[in-house]
Amino acid sequence: MTSTSDSAPAKPGSNTNWLLLLLKARTFVALLLVLAFFSVMAPNFLSTANAILVSKHVAINAFLAIGMTFVIITGGIDLSVGSVVGLTSMIAGWLVLNGIDVGMGWTLYFNTFEIAAIVCLAGITVGWINGILITRLNVAPFIATLGMLYVARGAALLFSGGRTFPNLNGNPEYGSDTFPLIGTGTFLGLPVMIWMLIVVALGAAYIASRTPLGRHIYATGGNERGAALSGVRVRRVKMFVYMFAGLMAAIVGLIIASQLRAAHPATGEFFELNAIAAAVLGGTSMSGGRGRIAGTIIGAFVIGILSDGLIMMGVSSFWQMVVKGLVIIAAVVIDQAQSRLQAKVxxxxxVALNK
Amino acid sequence: MTLPQQNGETHPVGLTIRGATKVYPGTVALKDVDFDIRMGAVNVLVGENGAGKSTLMKVIAGVETLTSGEICIKGQPVHFRTKDDAVANGIGIVFQELNLFPDMSVSENVFMAREPARFGIDIDHVLVEERTRELMQRLEQDIDPNTTLGHLRIGQQQVVEIAKALAQDARILILDEPTSALSAAEVEVLFRIIDELKAQGVGIVYISHRLEELIRVGDYITVLRDGEITGSRSMQGVDIPWIVQAMIGEKSKDFSESLGHEFGKEVFRAEEIALPKMGGGFMVDHVSLSVRAGEILGLYGLMGAGRSEFLECIMAQHPEARGRFFVDDREMREKHVSGRIARGIALVPEDRKRDGLVQIMSVRENITLSSLFQFTTLFHLSLRKEAARAAEFIRRMTVKVASPDNPISSLSGGNQQKVVIGKALMTGPKVLLMDEPSRGIDIGAKAEIYHKMRALAADGIGIIFVTSDLEEVLALSDRIIVMANGCISGEFGRGANAAEVIAAASPASAKSKNKDMVS
Structure with missing residues (x-):
């Protein structure tokens, strides 16, 4: 984004510039390090089958982290996405199994596309409610989405009275037999869900860097008052990011329900924290205004590879949590060092210019 | 510079500053300043914004250190490295913006960070309360130490701030614009407190822009202009023309000459704009005005006169405001800033940092923020077009920047201001609203901005600019409107008399005018 290194006139800058470049690429460096480490330490880590498996694990988190990145850039937070994953997978399960009872003995069944559309709409609606709470009723994002975390989880449990919807194989008569393919199908050798991630990630990166909306998202997080006075429609921007986060959660809900061919109301617990971790690891600033989609994706991969690699090495899950936490803290410490250095450069x- | 001898005896000098010079990168804030604070008297300090008053006070309060020069207390040189050093030497300061905790009680505020505690951990609430009560008695104010501070009126909060300074045994009390937020009755209370403190031998430094007030309350007056003392004497025989003369002087800054163009037809009109104030009354009290194409309209007044609020009303920041705006004779009904920008209104806000810029964004992203849709087809933002346009405006505004991709925060104040103006101009405005456009920037950048304003007016843009700088409003405006207490209290053409403009700006004149209208 910035071309600080090539236009720097100062001589003593060359060392600092190298360091700055290294710090800027830190998430990428971290990714290379964990890849190298596990290729050596964990047997079969570098096999294609394992790579696809890890990617599938990462994708679940990456979807949520992309939505979370936009929210955090505006200076907010969305704690509800994990619960929305649970809620939307239950909605998907209900639609596949039971359809919608329209009364008078009629029941409406949907095909896979319709189910996907309805579930996505449900996720967007939850995001819309979050957005209304935050922009119109002035509830702090942390509180509004914390409330939604409980409400959505409770709603998911109410759907089935806490039970799992099993055997979501769909019915060819209704055109819903393709439902399991969302999470398990492949296209050109890659899982469908990876293709979906690629599309979503490219779209999100495009929005962030090449549309006025993206610029407005950054401006809102950087200085809300200043952005508003410059003509940015701050409320609309915030509505968008929460609705987008809701959509991402719905996609994850669909994928999980389809992958497992079952919908369990506890699906997605603590997913929001993993998403936040990936965004932060990728260089998103919790105080808003800073963050990139590519960074978030890399962050999600670092976290995913770390946990899968440690499992393959047979490290206990207790140690895995410790390691994950340390990596996240280290990322933020390095981030602070980078901002200081960048400001200095x-x-x-x-100063050199004004002399 | 010489002070009458007999006054020197009745009011001993408590603190002297000799040869004070303070250099900031790029500017000299104080040049060889001598200043005496006399005990048991009110030492008035007056000067325009940026004259160096607040720098001088910060030096005395230990917030800043002098580049050269010395401070003596009772003949002994002292060095204040921190605020605590100054407090230990009996110096208390009450800033214009009160530094209080609204959700805590009065006594907690008074003893903030200095709570008397048993064994260093257990706060002695009884003692805190007792001593606060004593202080309130000394100030003859009936304020319960247990009241939550936020429930007090602003005048009472100021009393609490004074009590806080006195609780630290302040012998010298600096009051920075203490009356700017007070009602007339509260001002009287403050003056009574000042009289009592004087009688107790406290030396008071009083900073204000309200000249009648200074003459009434002051015993000694010192006038600063561009970091130099231009007048220092006892208050006897001082009148407003003398102060104005000392404040503004003969030599003028570079305001660049008017380009002598004809004005076009009216581009903007406000009709009966009213903005209600919390707790009754109006911040902006039914203001009507108009500006013609190519005209520079100066909006002068003291802090709190409602000038900035009026501009904010134009920029749709106060949905509760009433009244109508017209641009090119068509009513402006747009409810949102972006709609108003599209109608040809652009604002350069007063507080650059808070309202004007997104600090962590680059110069390019800041300057194009209001005009992104110029480079957008459907939803695609052309970064190439954006960069070209940003470069064009950086050149036009003569912003000194190594790379347009550097963060805005790395620029000097003057260059940041040019970016803010550039952002406003990129939207292609018909009417440019500028709130204190020259605040906090150095003289060179000021001259450039004045020059720019002239050039824009010559291009047919109507400019409304708000300022508290008398010299600026007199030299730059084609027409001056003075506001006080939310009303328009005077209108002057080019070449207006400085003393008349100041008189119109005082809140008292607004009141008497209102009375005239009633009777």
Whole structure:
């Protein structure tokens, strides 16, 4: 994004510039390090089958992390996405199994596309409610989405009285027999869900860097008042990011229900925390205004590879949690160092210019 | 500079500053300043914004250190490295913006961070309350130490702030614009407190822009202009023209000459704009005005006169405001900033940091933020077009920047201001609203911005600019409107008399005018 290194006139800058470049690419460096480490330490880690397996694990988190990144860039947070995953997978399960009872003995069944559309709409609606709470009723994002975390989880449990919807194989008569393919199908050798991730990630990165909406998202997080006075429709921007986060959660809900061919109301517990971790690891600033989709994806991969690799090495899951936590904290510490260094370099350039 | 001898005897000098010079990168804030604070008297300090008053006070309060020069208390040189050093030497300061905790009680506020405690951990609430009560008695104020601070009126909160300074045994009390937020009755209370403190031998430094008030309350007056002392004497025989003369002086800053163009037809009109104030009354009290194409309209007044609020009303920041705006004779009904920008209104806000810029974004992203849709087809933002347009405006505004992708925060204040103005201009405005456009920037950048304003007016843009700088409003405006207490209290053409403009700006004149209208 910035071309600080090539336009720096100052001589003592060359060392700092190298360091800055290294710090900027830190998530990528971390990814290479964990890859290298597990290729050596864990047997079969580098096989194609394992790579696809890890990617599938990562994808679940990456969807949520992409939505979370937008929310965090605006200076907010969405704690409800994990619960929305549970709720939307239950909705998917209900639609596949029971359809919608329209009364008078009629029941409406849907095909796979219709089910996917309805589930996505449900996720967007939850995001819309979050957005209304935050922009119109001035509830702090943390509180609004914390409330939604409980409400959505409770609703998911109420759907089935806490039971699992089993055997979501669909019915060819209604065109819903393709439902399991969302999570298990492959296209050109890659799982469908990976293709979906690629499309979503490219779309999100495009929004972030090449549309006015994306610029407005960054401006809102950087200085809400200033953005509003510059003509940015701050409320609309916030509505968008929460609705987008809801959509991401719905996609994950669909994928999980389809993969397992079952919908369990406890699905997605603590997913929101993994999503936040991936975003932060990828360089998203919790105070808003800073973050990139590519960084988030890499962050999701670092976390995913770390946990899968440690499992393959046979490290206990207790140690895995400790390691994951340390990596996240280290990422933020390095992030702070980078911001300081970057400010110093830019200031040095301006001083050199004004001399 | 010489002070009458007999006054020197009745009011001993408590603190002297000799040869004070303070250099900031790029500007000299104080040049060889001598200043005496006399005990048991009110030492008035007056000067325009940026004259160096607040720097001088920060030096005395230990917030800043001098580049050269010395501070003596009772003949002994002292060095204040931190605020605590100054407090230990009996110096208390009450800033214009009160530094209080609204959700805590009065006594907790008074003893904030200095709570008397048993064994260093257990706060002695009884003692805290007792001593607060004593202080309130000394100030003759009936304020219960247990009241939550936020429930007090603003005048009472100020009393609490004064009590806080006195609780630290302040012998010298600096009051920075203490009356700017007070009602007339509260001002009287404050003056009574000042009289009592004087009688107790406290030396008071009083900073204000309200000249009648200074003459009434002051014993000694010191006038600062561009970091230099231009007048220092006892208050006897001082009148407003003398102060204005000392404040503004003969030599003028570079305001660049008017380009001598004709004005076009009216581009903007406000009719009966009213913005209700919390607790009754109006921040903006039914203001009507108009500006013609190519005209520079100066909106002068003191802090709290409602000038910035009026501009905010134009920019749709106060949905509760009433009244109508017209651009090119068509009513502006747009409810949102972006709609108003599209109608040709652009605002350069007063507080650059808070309202004008997104600090963590680059210069390019800031300057194009209001105009992104110019480079957008459907939803695709052309980064190439954006960069080209940003470069064009950086050149036009003569912003000094190594790379347009550097963060805005790395620029100097003057260059940041040019970016804010550039952002406003990129939207292609018909009417440019500028709130204190020259605040906090150095003289060179000021001259450039004045020059720019002239050039824009010559291009047919109507400019409304708000300022508290008398010299600026007199030199730059084609027409001056003075506001006080939310009303328009005077209108002057080019070449207006400085003393008349100041008189119109005082809140008292607004009141008497209102009375005239009633009777």
């Amino acid at each position: 830019a200031l040095a350039q301006e």
